[in-house]
Amino acid sequence: MNDEIILSARGLHKSFHKDRNEVPVLRGLDLEVTPGVVTALVGRSGSGKSTLMHLLASLDQPDRGEIYFGNERIDNASRPRRDFYRNREIGIIFQFYHLLPELSAVENVLAPMMIGQSAWSYFRHRKEARLRAEAMLDRVGLLHRATHRPAEMSGGEMQRAAIARALMTDPRLLLADEPTGNLDTETGLDILKLLTELNQLDGLSILMITHDDSIAAGADVCHRMQDGQLQINPAQPNFQVADNRIPA
Numbered sequence: 001m002n003d004e005i006i007l008s009a010r011g012l013h014k015s016f017h018k019d020r021n022e023v024p025v026l027r028g029l030d031l032e033v034t035p036g037v038v039t040a041l042v043g044r045s046g047s048g049k050s051t052l053m054h055l056l057a058s059l060d061q062p063d064r065g066e067i068y069f070g071n072e073r074i075d076n077a078s079r080p081r082r083d084f085y086r087n088r089e090i091g092i093i094f095q096f097y098h099l100l101p102e103l104s105a106v107e108n109v110l111a112p113m114m115i116g117q118s119a120w121s122y123f124r125h126r127k128e129a130r131l132r133a134e135a136m137l138d139r140v141g142l143l144h145r146a147t148h149r150p151a152e153m154s155g156g157e158m159q160r161a162a163i164a165r166a167l168m169t170d171p172r173l174l175l176a177d178e179p180t181g182n183l184d185t186e187t188g189l190d191i192l193k194l195l196t197e198l199n200q201l202d203g204l205s206i207l208m209i210t211h212d213d214s215i216a217a218g219a220d221v222c223h224r225m226q227d228g229q230l231q232i233n234p235a236q237p238n239f240q241v242a243d244n245r246i247p248a
Contacts, residue, residue, distance in 0.1 A: 005070070006173055006205050007033040007056060012065035014051055025051045026062070027228030033173070033207050034221070038199050041209040042216035043225030049209040052225070053177045056207070057092050058082040069173075087112055091166030095178035097158040099150040105161045106146040109133040112168045136164040140194060156187035163194065167204075174198070176208040180215065192218070 014026040025048040033039050043049050054060040056067060058074055067075040074085055099108045113129045137143045140160040150158050159179060166174055180188030192215065198204045216222045223230040
């Protein structure tokens, strides 16, 4: 693992087809993410932020270009390797949570362990896995809702459950796609404070995309997406919040 760069993208191109027209979204984009910092990608709706996040999470593949996790190229790796990368080495949280509605909060948090192990291995270690899932819920302040299903939880509680799920396998990098975009201001502020704690106390590297300049300005490094590429801007220290307001 490269100690100076945890995730990098080189010359990414990605286009989509609408009817007979090709719509370019990413045009030779370069990105480097440094361990232990909060990196923000900011841009207007439709600027390609989510497309980039899907590529970095190996949920999709670029038309051209390369993506590296440390020194290992990920974008052209085998499907099992990319599945392992998503399941164990990174955590992903989404704007709309993507919790399984039929499962309780603790069962949703357990999902990465269920998926990443054989049935026999999970059965053998299910007690330890359950204890870790409960510890992750406690870490995000949601242990008291462990047995509740998503329909019984608020938006902020569902996002906390999603964060706990993303932390379940102790990832080195958290990818956060509009983590406050579906929340009211006060609840969004609580989620930002939680992400700050994970970065400052646990050393978790975070790459977050947002359309909100005030949120992006609180990151260590801020990249603005424009014309399918990134512009790098200096940013303030991590999410310095006060007076119950998202930083301006």
